Amino acid sequence: MIPLDPVPHPIDALPLRGSPDAAALEDRTGTLSYAELEAGVGRLAHVLAALGPGLGGRVASWLPKTRTACLLPLAVPRARQVHVPINPILKRAQVAHILADSGAELLVTQPARIATLEPGDVPPGCRIVTEEELAEAGDALPPSAADSTDLAAILYTSGSTGRPKGVMLSHANLWLGAISVAHYLKVTPDDRQLAVLPLSFDYGQNQLLNSWAAGACVVPLDYLTPRDVVKAVERHRVTTIAGVPPLWVQLLEAEWPEETAGRVRRLTNTGGALTPRMVRGLRGRFAQADLYAMYGLTEAFRSTYLDPSLIDAHPDSIGRAIPFAEILVVRPDGSRAGPDEPGELVHAGPLVAQGYWRDAERTAQRFRPAPGFAESHGMAVWSGDTVVEGSDGLLRFVGRDDEMIKSAGNRISPTEIEDAVLAGGEVAEAAAFGVPDDRLGQAVVVVVRGDSTREEELRARLRRDLPSFQQPREFVWRADLPRNPNGKLDRAMLKATLGERERA
Template sequence: MVPLDPVPQPIDALSLRGDPAAPALDGREGPLSYADLEQAVGRLAHWLAAQRLAPGSRVASWLPKSRAACLMPLAAPRAGLVHVPVNPVLKRAQVAHILSDSGAALLLTQPQRAELLEPADVPNGCTVAAEQDALAHHADALPPSAATPEALAAILYTSGSTGRPKGVMLSHANLWLGAISVAHYLRLTPADRVLGVLPLSFDYGQNQLFSSWAAGACVVPLDYLTPRDVVKAVDRQRIASLAGVPPLWTQLLEANWPEETAGRLQRLTNSGGALTPRMVRALRTRFPNADLYPMYGLTEAFRSTYLDPALVDSAPDAIGRAIPFAEIMVVRPDGSRADPGEPGELVHAGPLVAQGYWHDPERTAQRFRPAPAFAASGGTAVWSGDTVVEGADGLLRFVGRDDEMIKSAGNRISPTEVEEALLAGGEVAEAAAFGVPDARLGQAVLVVARANGDPAEAEARLRERLRRELPAFQQPAHYRWRDTLPRNANGKLDRSGLRAAVLAEFQEPAR
């Protein structure tokens, strides 16, 4: 088991954690040993340094799970730069927002992706570079950095309940301690092979690289199209550990798993939405040799809690206890500690708390506030907006969300961003987006709108346009058309009334 050393190091030192001859990365582009990984990170960092960018400049990557995508989270900080990973499923307008908002000085991508961008999508002073050119750089490798723990290493963009995606600022210490924490409580070992199916732009997906390398294990990145691709990869690559979100587990449970292949898995980890007791039972039956780790987290503090596999069968509805290095509190509205059995807001303090939102002091002040007076950690805490309750068994259980975020297939979707896209083409005069229960996705996007003209024609045009402009996970699944949309006493759209009306049409998923 990885020891819980609380002293952080520069995140790019992770490439030195494993046995130099042991595999660190494997997959479509072939294997890399830890010695190879260190050399590849150093060469890519040298190429980045040769671009002569100012220290602390933001460098974005918009890539599938390629070799460069796996190296950039270490190479950029080693070169004294800040990495901004962009989800490969995002469309050009969303990529343009992230490039502009982060002030990216460089975008590393592939020629076919670069061709999708229009000139105005790339900010002035931002260079677009091809990954093959960066990987072809065979000059001297940069040695590990001497970055301070507080230095900014990455900005991860995540949607808020209002407005466009916001960049969460993560330090070397945030990333390093998150890697050590997860490697420790998952009991990762150098013998483990970890299948990476989650996007590397998500903290959960990126941490699969970091926690695996912290343990000296091997990561096998996979861009999959069907659940069968995952089944085949588990068998072919001798996978022991698999991370997912509830919709992926639903798909994998419907897939055909040969008994021997299912028996290979020793560890399943879940985040991005709660597992139902029914799904827990199904996973335990299908993968009898695998420990199941339900987890709860938010990008602003990486990960907050996990449930020990030994407790999964007796408490399948729990999100568990604090992970190492996290202080988790249940807080009343007046800032005092809630009693066991009393609902309160989950507040996360300690060294995993991010540095705030990039260039957004207003939203930073809303979410990042002083820790409660009774906190042991002190300093800044993340006030999650999620309501939880601590049971008599000492385990936390999720109660509900206070904001309007839509969580679909493990993705956090901003209703405002969807609404902006709906209104951009002129098909509708007014629109509101909500999340409604969906057995496969967790939540699906439902739109209530007033059409400009015939609703059926408006819906047909909308569906066609949004397929081009929004990624698949943001596509509205349902439309409800109204002649008028209700307003409150202030003349604003009555979102709470609309939400109650649309939710009344849907039953909660079976548990």
């Protein structure tokens, strides 16, 4: 376990933490040692600096998980620029918005992607370069002397509730996030982490950073099918897989050779709650692995984790604060909520981002002074998520206030309904919503993926397991459910589709 050093450093100094000859990155093209990683970051930073964006200039990247894509999160800050990673599955209109909003001066991408852009998509003053143009050998920049408060990256949210907004992350945010995660996951130099999440996603990028903070090896993978993940685990002797709930559903449906599953030592989940059924499935399939349930938001990176020793007894818990985070449960009047009393989750401390890029109004809504009883001073992230802290100190997610279903005077958590629907195995995925109802105000409707012939079986079980006011009025059966660019269920699209259906 790496020590918890609370002193942040420039994020581009991470390669210096690994043993020079040890493997830092491994993919289909071979292995990159820590010495080669450091040299590659330095050379790439030198080229970026020569291309023109000065101090604080924004450098966007729109790439799959190539070597260049993996080095840019360190090389751009080393050039004293600001990295703006764009999810490779986004289309030209979304890319154009991010380029314009960030004021990008350079876009690093590939010829095939350039061909999809139309006139006006790339703002004036933004130069496009390909990976090949950055690969020229030359001088290397040494580690930067950046201040820990300097802006290092702007990560754009998925835009599920509107146009994507850029979250500003400093060198300190990235460094302390890497140290914190590597510490509580107990990552060692012997670990090999499979990076399947998008590098534009906060935890996807952190898989690179926490691996290198601990001197471990990261294996980047763009996968098409769950079988690709299984083969990568076998080929690269992977010890750690990070995912979001829809990925776990896919991996549990895949065929896993017993020896391959047995080599996995650690599973980490974010981007949505694990259901008790999913916990049982993962614990059965990967019997040797520690399972970490985590909660986070891009504005503060990561807030809580549940120790693996507690997950069997508390599968619905999001755990306690991660290192360097202070997590508070706050009443509407700003006071501290009591044990088992619902309140808003507020995250304070040095992992809190610097706000939204060029958006003072939305920054003021989400980033506000920490409550008076907080130990951490300064700005905190007011998440909008309702949680409960039990007398045992464990937190449980209740739901987002704007997603709570209000039916016949009752406040119903969509998460609670989804957990109940999934518990019996009749369906593979579920998303619960409230829809207008003349009698109740809102009625519960659940969109599910599975075999519709099992609906009566499902309803009979729910009548046993849920009170009458929580019974779904309707199940909407789908062959597949939409996902956002980070692989999570696209609740905004599902909700919009239900709204159109109700109005029809």
